[in-house]
Amino acid sequence: MTTPAINWFKFASPQSFYFLAGRLWPWFAALAVLLLTAGLWVAFFVAPVDAQQGQGYRIIFVHVPASQMSMLIYVVMAGWAGLGLALNTRVSGMMASALAPTGALFAFLSLVTGALWGKPMWGTWWVWDARLTSELILLFLYLGFLALQSSIDEPRRADKACAVLALVGVVNVPIIYFSVKWWNTLHQGASVSLTSAPSMASTMLTGMLLMVLAFWMYSIAVALARVRVIILARERHADWVQHAME
C-alpha cells in the first residue's frame, strides 16, 4: 500500500491552510524583498541609459511586471474559483478573494505607470491602444469581482457567485482583447507600437527578470497573508481560532 507523500486535501481545511500559509508567507516576503532590492539596484544603477528614451524608460521595470502580474493573477484567481466550484472547498474561494485586490492593484499600477511613461515618450497620457484599453477593461473586471464580493453578506454564497463571475470573465478576456485589437486597427487611431522597442541590453533584461520574480513573490506573500486574515474572520467562532489567538 502506497501513501502519497503529501495529502493535498489536508490543506483544503481552513485550519491547516491557515498554519501552512503562516509558515510560508514570511519566506515569500523575504524573497520578494531580496529580489526587489536586487531588481531595483539593477534597474537604477546597472542598466544603461536608453539611447532613444533616456532615463524615462526605467519605469518599464515596474510597468511590465505589474501588467503581466495583473493578467496572470486573474487567470490564477479563476483557477481557484473553478476549483472551489468543482470540489466545493472553502479555502479555494478564500484564495480567489485574497488574490483579487492584489490583481486590481497591479492593473491600476500598470495603467498609472503606463500613463507616466506615455506622457514623455508619446506626448500623451492615454491612447486608445488595444493593450491599454484591454488593461482598463481588466481593471473593470476586477472591480466588478470586488464589488460583487462586498455586496453579498454570506461569505460562502459570495465565494460561489464570484467564482461564476471569474470564470465568465476569464472566458471573455481573450474575446475582449481581440475585439479591442480589431476595433483599434479598424479605427487606425494612435499609430504607436510598444513592440518596436529595440533589442534590450542584457542588463535591462536581467533587471526586468528580477523585478518580475520579485512581483511574483510579493503577490504570493500578500495573498497568503491576506488569506490568513480572511480565514480568521470567517472561522472566528471555531475553537482552533480561539486557541490560535491566545
Add this chain to the structure above:
Amino acid sequence: MRVSMSQEMGTTSVLWAVLQREVSLAMRQKGEVLTPLVFFVVIASLFPLGIGPESALLLRMAPGVLWVSALLAAMLSLQRLFSTDYSDGTLEQMALSTTPLGLLVLAKSVAHFLLSGLPLVLVAPVLGLQFGLDERALGVLVASLLLGTPTLSLIGSIGAALTLGVRGAGVLLSLLILPLYIPVLIFGAGAVEADAAGLGAGGHLSLLAALLVVSLFFAPLATTAALKISLE
C-alpha cells in the same frame, strides 16, 4: 404531480409555456416594456444636444451612440428578469421542476430579447434617420442590432442571476455586465462604420453571429449555476 405534468407537456411545450407566460405578464404591465424603449429614445436624443447639431459629426457618431444607448436600455430591463420570480417563489418551483433549469433560463432570455431587444431594433431606424443615416446604413444597423441584442439578453442574464437579492443590485449589475458587453458593442457599431468605409459589414455581422452562438450555449449554463447559488 409535477412529474406527470411535465412528461405530458414535453420540453418544447414547456419552453413555449414559459415564453407565453413572460409575454402575457409583460403585457399586463406595459410600462415595463415601454420604459426601456423610451429611455433608449431619450438617451439617443441627448447626444446631439450635448455635442451640437453639426450633421457630419452626428452621422459619424450615430452607430456608436445608438449602440451605447441600446446597451444601457437593455441593462435597465435586466434587473427584472429574475427578481419578481425570485421574490414570489416561482423561480424555486422552476428549479425544482423536471425540465432542466438551463432550458427555462434560455426561454426567459429569449422572452427578454423579444420584450426589450426587439422593440429597440424596431425603433432604431427612426433614431438613425434623426442622425442622418441613409437606407443602406440603416439596414446594417438593424441587422447588427438584431444579431447583437439577443447576446445582450443572454450575457445579461448571468449578471441578473448573480445579483439576485443582493443589495444595490442595479448599479452592481451594470458594473459586472458592461465590460462583458464590449465585444458586442465593438462589432455592432463597427458593422455600420465598416460598411460606410466601404469594407463591407459581412465580417462584423459574422462575428456578432458567432458571439450569439457562443453565448447561446454558454450563458444559460452560467446563469443556471448562478441561480442555483442564489437559491441555496
